[in-house]
Every structure is written in C-alpha cells, then in structure tokens.
Amino acid sequence: MKSPGILITIIFFTGLMWASLAAAEPSGPGDFTSGQFSKSGICSNCHGSSFGEWDGSMHSNANSDFFYHAMLQQYGIAAQEQGLSPEFCSRCHTPIGVVSAEIPPLDGSGLSEVSKEGVQCDFCHVIATSEGIGNAPYVLEPGDVKWGRNMSGAKSPSHEIKTNEFYNESAYCGTCHNIYHPVNNLTLAATYTEWEEGPYAKEGVTCQACHMTPGIVEFEENPGKAASSGPEREHVYTHYFVGGNAFVTEVMGEGRHEKKAVEYLxxxxxxxxxxxxxxxxxxxxxxxxxxxxxxxxxxxxxxxxxxxxxxxxxxxxxxxxxxxxxxxxxxxxxxxxxxxxxxxxxxxxxxxxxxxxxxxxxxxxxxxxxxxxxxxxxxxxxxxxxxxxxxxxxxxxxxxxxxxxxxxxxxxxxxxxxxxxxxxxxxxxxxxxxxxxxxxxxxxxxxxxxxxxxxxxxx
Ligand code: HEC
Ligand code: HEC
Ligand code: HEC
Ligand code: HEC
Ligand code: HEC
Structure with missing residues (x-):
C-alpha cells in the first residue's frame, strides 16, 4: 500500500523539479515591467559607497554611452534590412529596457528612467542564474529578494537576502562578457573565455578579485561597511568596474573612473x-x-x-x-x-x-x-x-x-x-x-x- 504513494510522491517532486528547471529560461522581452525594478538611488540610501563607486562606471553608462549609441544606430538600420533581432545589443547595454519591452524603439524614446540606468543595482542583484556564458542569457527574479555572495549574517530592514555562490564566480560576469554573432555565431568578444583558458582561472583569481577590489591585479581586502546601518566587515567588494576606458569616461565627465582606467592600463x-x-x-x-x-x-x-x-x-x-x-x-x-x-x-x-x-x-x-x-x-x-x-x-x-x-x-x-x-x-x-x-x-x-x-x- 505504501510504495505507490512513495512513487507518486517521487513523480510529483520530479515533476516539480522539472517544472522549475524548465522555468529557468533566460528572461525575455515583456517578462517584466520596468516598475518591478528599483532605481539605484533607492539602494543608495543605505548602500551609499557602492552607489558612489558604480555611479560614473561604464556599467552606469552602458545605455547612455555616446559611442555605443552611434554604433547601435548603424546596427538598427542593418537589423531592419536583414531581419536581425532589434534588441540584440540592448540585452547587455540596456537590460531592463529589453525585459520590460521598452526596446525597440532603439532610439531610447520608450525607456523609463530605471531602464536608462544601464547595468544597474537592482538588475544585477536579481540575477538568479544564467543559462550559460555569453549573449546575456540571464534569469531574473525581480522583487523583494536581493541576491548576493554569502556575507555572513547579513540582514536588511528593506529587503530579503538570498545568497548564491554564482556572485563570487567569473561565470556571473561571463553572462555578458563573451559576445557571439547572433546569426553565424562567430566569437566577437571573449573576455570570459580568455580568462577561463588562462592561468588566473587555475589560480582562482576571478574577475571580481581584480575589478571589484582595490588590488587591480589581484584580490585585496577592502574593509568597511556594506550598508550604512550594517556592521563593519573585513571586506566589502567595490563597484567601480574599471577597465581600460579612459575615452568615453573622459568625454562624459567621469573623472574618477577615467583616472582609474589609466591606473588599470x-x-x-x-x-x-x-x-x-x-x-x-x-x-x-x-x-x-x-x-x-x-x-x-x-x-x-x-x-x-x-x-x-x-x-x-x-x-x-x-x-x-x-x-x-x-x-x-x-x-x-x-x-x-x-x-x-x-x-x-x-x-x-x-x-x-x-x-x-x-x-x-x-x-x-x-x-x-x-x-x-x-x-x-x-x-x-x-x-x-x-x-x-x-x-x-x-x-x-x-x-x-x-x-x-x-x-x-x-x-x-x-x-x-x-x-x-x-x-x-x-x-x-x-x-x-x-x-x-x-x-x-x-x-x-x-x-x-x-x-x-x-x-x-x-x-
Ligand atoms: C533601508 C536600507 C537598505 C536599502 C534601501 C537597501 N539595502 Fe541592501 N542591505 C541593507 C543592509 C543593512 C544589508 C546588510 C549589510 C551587512 O550585513 O553588512 C544589505 C545587504 C545587501 C546585499 C548583500 C547581500 C549579501 O549577503 O551579499 C545586497 C546585494 C543588497 N543589500 C542589495 C540592495 C539593492 C540592490 C538595493 C536597492 C534595490 C538595496 N540593497 C537597498 C540595507 C538596505
Ligand atoms: C554588474 C553587476 C553589479 C552591479 C551593477 C552592482 N552590483 Fe553589487 N555586487 C555584484 C557582485 C557580483 C557582488 C559580489 C562580489 C563577489 O562576491 O565576488 C556584489 C556585492 C554587493 C554588495 C555586498 C558587498 C560584498 O562585499 O559582497 C552590496 C551591498 C551591493 N553589491 C550593492 C550594490 C548596489 C547598491 C549597486 C548599485 C549602486 C550594485 N550593487 C551594483 C554585482 C553588481
Ligand atoms: C553579450 C553582451 C553584449 C552585447 C550583445 C553587445 N555588447 Fe557592446 N559591449 C559589451 C561589453 C561587455 C562591452 C565592454 C567591453 C570592453 O570594454 O572592451 C561592450 C562595449 C561596446 C562598445 C564600446 C563602448 C566604449 O565606450 O568604448 C560599443 C561601441 C558597443 N559595445 C556596441 C555594441 C553594439 C552596436 C552591439 C550590437 C550589435 C553590442 N555592443 C552588443 C557587451 C555587449
Ligand atoms: C588579474 C587581474 C584581472 C582579472 C582576473 C580580470 N581582469 Fe579585466 N582587466 C584587468 C586589467 C589590469 C585591465 C586593464 C588592461 C586592459 O584594458 O586590458 C583589465 C581590463 C578589462 C576590460 C576592459 C578591456 C578593454 O581594453 O577595453 C574588461 C571589459 C575586463 N577587464 C573585464 C574582465 C572580466 C569580465 C574578467 C573575468 C572574466 C576579468 N576582466 C578578469 C585585470 C584583470
Ligand atoms: C548585463 C550584462 C553585464 C554583466 C552581467 C556584467 N557586465 Fe561588465 N559591462 C557590460 C557592458 C554592456 C559594458 C560596457 C558598457 C559600455 O562601454 O558602453 C561593461 C563594461 C565593463 C567594464 C568596463 C570596461 C572598460 O572598457 O573600461 C568592466 C571592467 C566590467 N564590465 C566588468 C564586469 C565584471 C567584473 C562583471 C561581473 C561582476 C560584469 N562586468 C558583469 C555588461 C555586463
């Protein structure tokens, strides 16, 4: 009498697991509304340091970058003529705009304020997982829960916290830092793969170690507070996200990031x-x-x-x-x-x-x-x-x-x-x-x- 019940239970849970796996498809156009995402200024109330570091970065300018826009305009014309996906570029540069179907149009006239913030706080911290490396197959779960690495005992008065090792891994960044041609699959950018096949992956030195700590070429501790009302911590990851871009940062008046880009180079x-x-x-x-x-x-x-x-x-x-x-x-x-x-x-x-x-x-x-x-x-x-x-x-x-x-x-x-x-x-x-x-x-x-x-x- 017992075994059929167990069997049914197993089938039921397998079905549930299957359903949740199948549901983990990359978030797509129209899955959400931009109103489900918070503007970065809201996070800034308690996470002033992270905000101050991110503000002026190429992530914060990913949508407003004039160089990107000039190329996007050319892509838009080609996409129309050749039937390419109009939101291809925006998936990485204006992600909230894509999942809330505010793009197309590519000129940005349909974008809400939060979408214009490019790669911002509440987009990055509701990435539940990614369905692979490159071309941005992120799976989003916007809402009260903010995801992060495993900071011990973190509690917030304004949101729930879910921890996920993914935030500590280069693969998290690899979601967008490999680019493939949307039709012929040619590799157009492969920062993640270059890292993965190189010596730093073997040594366990992640993107975050160099781009989210003061170390530049290795992990370096950054003691302080992750939130103004939170405890002192031995290490808090920085959010400057600096690479080599001293051109667009200079033109856009982002002097701090421009100076840091020179240091990185x-x-x-x-x-x-x-x-x-x-x-x-x-x-x-x-x-x-x-x-x-x-x-x-x-x-x-x-x-x-x-x-x-x-x-x-x-x-x-x-x-x-x-x-x-x-x-x-x-x-x-x-x-x-x-x-x-x-x-x-x-x-x-x-x-x-x-x-x-x-x-x-x-x-x-x-x-x-x-x-x-x-x-x-x-x-x-x-x-x-x-x-x-x-x-x-x-x-x-x-x-x-x-x-x-x-x-x-x-x-x-x-x-x-x-x-x-x-x-x-x-x-x-x-x-x-x-x-x-x-x-x-x-x-x-x-x-x-x-x-x-x-x-x-x-x-
Ligand atoms: C009212 C204050 C407040 C606001 C507003 C707020 N947070 Fe927090 N948040 C906290 C506190 C406090 C912690 C815990 C800090 C600690 O324990 O060091 C925290 C922790 C976090 C963590 C760390 C999770 C971990 O364990 O790694 C993330 C990520 C985070 N918040 C993201 C956000 C984002 C994104 C926003 C804006 C949508 C936001 N927070 C808005 C107070 C706030
Ligand atoms: C490109 C994605 C990205 C953006 C944009 C981003 N974060 Fe983060 N954030 C991360 C990752 C990844 C970590 C964890 C790093 C690790 O564990 O290696 C993190 C860590 C944190 C933490 C916990 C500190 C710690 O030491 O882990 C807080 C708080 C936080 N972010 C808040 C913010 C706020 C506020 C903003 C907007 C001003 C923001 N983040 C923008 C990816 C992002
Ligand atoms: C899979 C994510 C992804 C897609 C899709 C993508 N980009 Fe980017 N783009 C990036 C990343 C990451 C960088 C930064 C790399 C670097 O600094 O070298 C970047 C940088 C750029 C830059 C340089 C900007 C500067 O300030 O120097 C231009 C221009 C650009 N992208 C245009 C486009 C266009 C046009 C498309 C669509 C045909 C596109 N991108 C599609 C991720 C993407
Ligand atoms: C050992 C330290 C280190 C690691 C690990 C590392 N980077 Fe870098 N990265 C740098 C330095 C230094 C520069 C500046 C030189 C340059 O532009 O190539 C840089 C530059 C960049 C640039 C700008 C490149 C350009 O010329 O436009 C991007 C984008 C970038 N890194 C992303 C990543 C990502 C994504 C990862 C993980 C897959 C990663 N980095 C891992 C140190 C590192
Ligand atoms: C949603 C896609 C996305 C994710 C996830 C993402 N990035 Fe980026 N990143 C971009 C785009 C787009 C740009 C370029 C914006 C531009 O130049 O217009 C960029 C730019 C950068 C730059 C500046 C490059 C330069 O030339 O100065 C660095 C450094 C960087 N990212 C590191 C990271 C790291 C480290 C992570 C993981 C913690 C990460 N990114 C996660 C999309 C993403």
Missing amino acids: QRAASLEVKAPDSAEPKENVEVEVKITNTGAGHKIPTGVTEEREMWLELIVEDAKGKELYHSGALDEKGEIDPEATIYQTVFADSRGNPTVKVWEAETVLSDNRIGPKESVVEKHSFLMPENASSPISTRAVLHYRSASQEHIDELFGNGTYNVPVIDMATYPEKEEESSTPGFGTIGALIALSMGSVYRRLKD
Missing part, C-alpha cells in the same frame, strides 16, 4: 628592451622589445577588440640626440604609423573586407593580442648612419587607445573628440628616467610634441 603590461649602446657607421642595429601581459586576467586588449588599439612606439637616438629610428608615431591626423604592429582583432565581412561593424563580421582576419602572463617580441632594425655618433639610446612606449581616431572622426565628425592615448608601459621605466640625467627632459619633450598633435586635432 598601467598595471597591465611591462616592457623589456634589448638594444646595443653603441654601433659602427653602416652597422645593422637590431633592437628587440618584449611586451608582457603582466596584470590583466585576459588578453590585452580584450572586449571590443575590433575598436581597441595597442601598439609600441620605439625611438632610437644617437649621442647628440639625433633621431636614428622612430616607429609607431602618430601622424598629424592621429593615425598610427602603418609600419607599426597594432594589437587587436580584425574582422572581415562576406567580401573579405575588414569591418568594425561586428554584425557584418563573418571571419577573423587577424588577432595578435597578448594572452595573460604571455609575451611577444617585436624585432626592429636599421642601418647606423655614417654621421651618427655613439652611444645610442633607446626608448619604448606601449600605447593604448579605446578606438582609432579615424573611426571616431568618421562617426562624429573631424575634431569632435580626441581619443586619448594612454602610455601603458615605458622603457626606461619612469623611476629610472628621473634618476638618469637627460631622459626626463626627453620624456617631457615627447609629452610636449604629442600634446601638440592633440592640440592640432582639437583645432
């Missing part, structure tokens, strides 16, 4: 140079520069690497300061010396032509970026001129910018925005420069001459 790489001190006239002088990704948990650059540019500038001078060799300089239009190697990804469209319109991408033409803890060696050589004198000196600078000046000029008109060039690493190192007489002045001269290039662009 300057912790990411190092340079070693092998160059002779002297050379005979007509001798072939060889210079080797080793670039190492010392601090980023993924390739450098990562993310939208069809836009990002990293390259080396190399200058060799003789005893009198006469330039013997110079590679990687910017021309008066702000374009990089065509002889220089630019570290980035180049996609090709169906005709095999390079394109930065990722929705047109069908293949990868080239990808020479540098993996975590990996190095590349650049070899340069030139003939020592007859009238040059030894000793010779070599300087190298690893530069980064968020996009080519050409593409930004094409999108916004010549001279509208200067894309700042950030020095990630220099040889000799900055400290050495000041102790070696002469180099300081040379550095200042470069800064001056580059400054004049920027000024000319601005005119």
Whole structure:
C-alpha cells in the first residue's frame, strides 16, 4: 500500500523539479515591467559607497554611452534590412529596457528612467542564474529578494537576502562578457573565455578579485561597511568596474573612473628592451622589445577588440640626440604609423573586407593580442648612419587607445573628440628616467610634441 504513494510522491517532486528547471529560461522581452525594478538611488540610501563607486562606471553608462549609441544606430538600420533581432545589443547595454519591452524603439524614446540606468543595482542583484556564458542569457527574479555572495549574517530592514555562490564566480560576469554573432555565431568578444583558458582561472583569481577590489591585479581586502546601518566587515567588494576606458569616461565627465582606467592600463603590461649602446657607421642595429601581459586576467586588449588599439612606439637616438629610428608615431591626423604592429582583432565581412561593424563580421582576419602572463617580441632594425655618433639610446612606449581616431572622426565628425592615448608601459621605466640625467627632459619633450598633435586635432 505504501510504495505507490512513495512513487507518486517521487513523480510529483520530479515533476516539480522539472517544472522549475524548465522555468529557468533566460528572461525575455515583456517578462517584466520596468516598475518591478528599483532605481539605484533607492539602494543608495543605505548602500551609499557602492552607489558612489558604480555611479560614473561604464556599467552606469552602458545605455547612455555616446559611442555605443552611434554604433547601435548603424546596427538598427542593418537589423531592419536583414531581419536581425532589434534588441540584440540592448540585452547587455540596456537590460531592463529589453525585459520590460521598452526596446525597440532603439532610439531610447520608450525607456523609463530605471531602464536608462544601464547595468544597474537592482538588475544585477536579481540575477538568479544564467543559462550559460555569453549573449546575456540571464534569469531574473525581480522583487523583494536581493541576491548576493554569502556575507555572513547579513540582514536588511528593506529587503530579503538570498545568497548564491554564482556572485563570487567569473561565470556571473561571463553572462555578458563573451559576445557571439547572433546569426553565424562567430566569437566577437571573449573576455570570459580568455580568462577561463588562462592561468588566473587555475589560480582562482576571478574577475571580481581584480575589478571589484582595490588590488587591480589581484584580490585585496577592502574593509568597511556594506550598508550604512550594517556592521563593519573585513571586506566589502567595490563597484567601480574599471577597465581600460579612459575615452568615453573622459568625454562624459567621469573623472574618477577615467583616472582609474589609466591606473588599470598601467598595471597591465611591462616592457623589456634589448638594444646595443653603441654601433659602427653602416652597422645593422637590431633592437628587440618584449611586451608582457603582466596584470590583466585576459588578453590585452580584450572586449571590443575590433575598436581597441595597442601598439609600441620605439625611438632610437644617437649621442647628440639625433633621431636614428622612430616607429609607431602618430601622424598629424592621429593615425598610427602603418609600419607599426597594432594589437587587436580584425574582422572581415562576406567580401573579405575588414569591418568594425561586428554584425557584418563573418571571419577573423587577424588577432595578435597578448594572452595573460604571455609575451611577444617585436624585432626592429636599421642601418647606423655614417654621421651618427655613439652611444645610442633607446626608448619604448606601449600605447593604448579605446578606438582609432579615424573611426571616431568618421562617426562624429573631424575634431569632435580626441581619443586619448594612454602610455601603458615605458622603457626606461619612469623611476629610472628621473634618476638618469637627460631622459626626463626627453620624456617631457615627447609629452610636449604629442600634446601638440592633440592640440592640432582639437583645432
Ligand atoms: C533601508 C536600507 C537598505 C536599502 C534601501 C537597501 N539595502 Fe541592501 N542591505 C541593507 C543592509 C543593512 C544589508 C546588510 C549589510 C551587512 O550585513 O553588512 C544589505 C545587504 C545587501 C546585499 C548583500 C547581500 C549579501 O549577503 O551579499 C545586497 C546585494 C543588497 N543589500 C542589495 C540592495 C539593492 C540592490 C538595493 C536597492 C534595490 C538595496 N540593497 C537597498 C540595507 C538596505
Ligand atoms: C554588474 C553587476 C553589479 C552591479 C551593477 C552592482 N552590483 Fe553589487 N555586487 C555584484 C557582485 C557580483 C557582488 C559580489 C562580489 C563577489 O562576491 O565576488 C556584489 C556585492 C554587493 C554588495 C555586498 C558587498 C560584498 O562585499 O559582497 C552590496 C551591498 C551591493 N553589491 C550593492 C550594490 C548596489 C547598491 C549597486 C548599485 C549602486 C550594485 N550593487 C551594483 C554585482 C553588481
Ligand atoms: C548585463 C550584462 C553585464 C554583466 C552581467 C556584467 N557586465 Fe561588465 N559591462 C557590460 C557592458 C554592456 C559594458 C560596457 C558598457 C559600455 O562601454 O558602453 C561593461 C563594461 C565593463 C567594464 C568596463 C570596461 C572598460 O572598457 O573600461 C568592466 C571592467 C566590467 N564590465 C566588468 C564586469 C565584471 C567584473 C562583471 C561581473 C561582476 C560584469 N562586468 C558583469 C555588461 C555586463
Ligand atoms: C588579474 C587581474 C584581472 C582579472 C582576473 C580580470 N581582469 Fe579585466 N582587466 C584587468 C586589467 C589590469 C585591465 C586593464 C588592461 C586592459 O584594458 O586590458 C583589465 C581590463 C578589462 C576590460 C576592459 C578591456 C578593454 O581594453 O577595453 C574588461 C571589459 C575586463 N577587464 C573585464 C574582465 C572580466 C569580465 C574578467 C573575468 C572574466 C576579468 N576582466 C578578469 C585585470 C584583470
Ligand atoms: C553579450 C553582451 C553584449 C552585447 C550583445 C553587445 N555588447 Fe557592446 N559591449 C559589451 C561589453 C561587455 C562591452 C565592454 C567591453 C570592453 O570594454 O572592451 C561592450 C562595449 C561596446 C562598445 C564600446 C563602448 C566604449 O565606450 O568604448 C560599443 C561601441 C558597443 N559595445 C556596441 C555594441 C553594439 C552596436 C552591439 C550590437 C550589435 C553590442 N555592443 C552588443 C557587451 C555587449
């Protein structure tokens, strides 16, 4: 008599489990209304520090980013012509707008205030799980329950708390930090995969360790309060979410985040140079520069690497300061010396032509970026001129910018925005420069001459 009851019970619970598994589908357009999400200002009442850190980040600007909008507009036209999903980009950049069916239209005219906040508090803290990595298959449960890592004994007067190890894992970030083409599945960005296949995943150093603590290249404790009415804690995760974007942050007046982006870039790489001190006239002088990704948990650059540019500038001078060799300089239009190697990804469209319109991408033409803890060696050589004198000196600078000046000029008109060039690493190192007489002045001269290039662009 007992066993059929148990059987029915088992079937019942299996059915329940199955139902709840089947229900865990990625949240889709119209599943919710934007009124089910709280504006970040509400959380700020008790979580002022987290709010202050997040406010001005690229997450807070994910929807309002003018560079994104220029590309989104182009995507919108293509999507209409080719029948692509209109909300594809917005799933990551304006997630509440998508799940509350305020998008399309893509111009943002249908967006509520909370949707305009981009990747914000109450979106991130109601992610119950994700149905995989990339293209944003998040499963949302908006409401009274806020999800977080397992902070011991956390209690809030304003909301319930549910803990989930997922918040401590890189896979949480991987939800959006891998991008695949919506039709042909080509990998368009793979920050998560680069991390997963690299040494940091094995060491257990997550995205959060570097991007949500003051450590930049490793976990570092950040003691304080997670909420104004809560207890002092040994560690509270920060919410700056800084990467390498010193361009859009600068234009949008987000000075704190811009400054931090420069710090991140300057912790990411190092340079070693092998160059002779002297050379005979007509001798072939060889210079080797080793670039190492010392601090980023993924390739450098990562993310939208069809836009990002990293390259080396190399200058060799003789005893009198006469330039013997110079590679990687910017021309008066702000374009990089065509002889220089630019570290980035180049996609090709169906005709095999390079394109930065990722929705047109069908293949990868080239990808020479540098993996975590990996190095590349650049070899340069030139003939020592007859009238040059030894000793010779070599300087190298690893530069980064968020996009080519050409593409930004094409999108916004010549001279509208200067894309700042950030020095990630220099040889000799900055400290050495000041102790070696002469180099300081040379550095200042470069800064001056580059400054004049920027000024000319601005005119
Ligand atoms: C009235 C004050 C108050 C408001 C408003 C508030 N919280 Fe909290 N929250 C708290 C307190 C208190 C804690 C517990 C802090 C502790 O124990 O260190 C907390 C904890 C949390 C945690 C940590 C959970 C964990 O264990 O990791 C998250 C996440 C969180 N809140 C998100 C939010 C979000 C998102 C909002 C806005 C929608 C919000 N909170 C609004 C008071 C508040
Ligand atoms: C991109 C998603 C994201 C956004 C946006 C975000 N958070 Fe978080 N937050 C997290 C993650 C992930 C953690 C836990 C980090 C970990 O465990 O490694 C966290 C942790 C917290 C905590 C607990 C502190 C701790 O040490 O775990 C609080 C409180 C919190 N967030 C509140 C906020 C508030 C308030 C906002 C908006 C101002 C916000 N969060 C925006 C992802 C986010
Ligand atoms: C809902 C999707 C989503 C999730 C989840 C998410 N991000 Fe992001 N993230 C974005 C988008 C979109 C941008 C870019 C916004 C822009 O540049 O317009 C971004 C930007 C960033 C940047 C700034 C990059 C730069 O160039 O400066 C960092 C750093 C970052 N995210 C880290 C994280 C980390 C760490 C996590 C996990 C705790 C995470 N993100 C989770 C969507 C997401
Ligand atoms: C060991 C520390 C470390 C880890 C782990 C790490 N990052 Fe980074 N990340 C950095 C540094 C340093 C930079 C700045 C250099 C750069 O832009 O590549 C950076 C840059 C970025 C950028 C901006 C890239 C660009 O050039 O536009 C994004 C986006 C990002 N990280 C996301 C992530 C995500 C997502 C993860 C986890 C899958 C992660 N990071 C893991 C250190 C780390
Ligand atoms: C799966 C999530 C996802 C999707 C889908 C997505 N993006 Fe992004 N987007 C990101 C992340 C994450 C970053 C930041 C990476 C970095 O900093 O390099 C980003 C950055 C950008 C940037 C650089 C912004 C800046 O400030 O430098 C542009 C432009 C952009 N996306 C346009 C688009 C367009 C157009 C689409 C649709 C065709 C799209 N994105 C679809 C996640 C996504």
